[in-house]
Amino acid sequence: MASYDVALQRREEIAPGTFAFHFARPTGFAFKAGQAVSLALREPPAAANSTRRTFSLVNAPFEPELVVATRVREASAYKRALTALPIGATVKLTGPLGRMTLHEDGARAAVFVAGGIGITPFMSMLRQAIHDRLRHRLFLLYANRRAENAAFLAELQALARDDDNFRLHATMTATDGRIDEETIRNFAGDAAAPIYYLAGPPEFVTAVGEALTRLSVPNDAIQSEMFYGY
Ligand SMILES: Cc1cc2nc3c(=O)[nH]c(=O)nc-3n(C[C@H](O)[C@H](O)[C@H](O)COP(=O)(O)OP(=O)(O)OC[C@H]3O[C@@H](n4cnc5c(N)ncnc54)[C@H](O)[C@@H]3O)c2cc1C
Helix, strand or coil: CCEEEEEEEEEEEEECCEEEEEECCCCCCCCCCCCEEEEECCCCCCCCCCCEEEEECCCCCCCCCEEEEEECCCCCHHHHHHHHCCCCCEEEEEEEECCCCCCCCCCCCEEEEEEHHHHHHHHHHHHHHHHCCCCCCEEEEEEECCHHHCCCHHHHHHHHHHCCCEEEEEEEHHHHCCCCHHHHHHHHCCCCCCEEEEEECHHHHHHHHHHHHHCCCCHHHEEEEECCCC
16 A cells, blocks of 8 residues: 655644644545545654554545544544644655445435544545535434534535535534434435445444444445544
């Protein structure tokens, strides 16, 4: 697998404690929307297991930069070091990694279910699908504790307003409770032969997967990615 030195161009806080990191895209680096990269620090902190992490790319393949987003937990020496990286410093990027990419059959709907920072691969998939005017119907069920924690929410609301093919439901677990069979049925019950894509903390992905099984969704219509460490 190819590796590249990539320079940090910009960093921004996109929700409290959640940061996006923009890197220069190396010539020849190709990936599919939904894929991830591994970012290794050149001078990792001494703490064990602090050299590299895997992050989904938030940007779509048609966009010029490479962008990842993460929740910075104080307990993570890797993330503290990434957040302190000077603009212009480089990290070693390896990739692309991962197989969670949009299915080709446009007659089947895509139902994305994101828990918190699990939104990242779906940003890339949505931006690319809308850019390419794919005919897939796209549904996004996006769970956060509160609206202020929901990264990219304003962009998603604008996309849903402008594109009849894309339906968004942002749910706040602090007030609306957890996603269950009824939430899924009410939101995407009319989706044609959907493929479900799940991403977020392991506990979230497992719970949504179990709800889908209770709704008799076959395993081969579910793809998922667990973000360990949350
Ligand atoms: C394909 C993919 C895409 C991802 N995309 C994102 C993203 O866009 N944004 C983001 O914030 N995070 C993403 N993650 C998760 C990310 O790689 C980190 O694990 C996470 O951010 C937590 O890092 P941390 O340093 O805060 O926690 P850590 O201190 O690293 O804690 C992680 C914990 O999970 C455990 N763990 C790690 N891997 C596994 C495993 N395979 N099985 C079981 N336990 C394991 C470790 O032992 C450790 O205890 C992605 C992971 C994958 C696999």
